[in-house]
Amino acid sequence: MKTIQVVAAIITDRERIFATQRGYGAFKGGWEFPGGKLEAGESPEEALRREIREELELEIEIGSLADTVEYDYPDFHLSMDCFFCRIKSGTPLLKEHEAARWLTRENLDSVNWLPADQDLIKKLKNTDWK
């Protein structure tokens, strides 16, 4: 099966995490961490900065790796590095997403996360947000 390398940002202000709703494609309507596919020659950090600029017009500070999600979708294998991030400058502007929400720990599972994200969401409920 083909593996897709994705990098995603768990943007947090420590109290809340920023979730976005996909606005197009096969997973339209599902909730995710903003991010996307690595391009040739990019490091995960470079790809993440680029994606977050493109999708949200934000500059971020990238912190620790929260998890690498490995998940088999019917058509591909997803390998997704998820980093804790902070906003360095800007206010999120939705260039590609349908909606966004800042979720507290209590309502972290109140949106319909993509299948690959489910285990990570459970884990985040019980870990520190750095």
Ligand SMILES: Nc1nc2c([nH]c(=O)n2[C@H]2C[C@H](O)[C@@H](COP(=O)(O)OP(=O)(O)OP(=O)(O)O)O2)c(=O)[nH]1
């Ligand atoms: N960014 C992001 N993608 C996720 C998450 N969970 C999850 O299963 N994915 C999947 C959905 C997509 O198949 C892939 C992300 O790649 P992408 O955003 O570039 O996908 P895309 O195919 O819509 O983009 P594109 O080819 O149109 O550029 O990873 C998540 O939390 N964040």
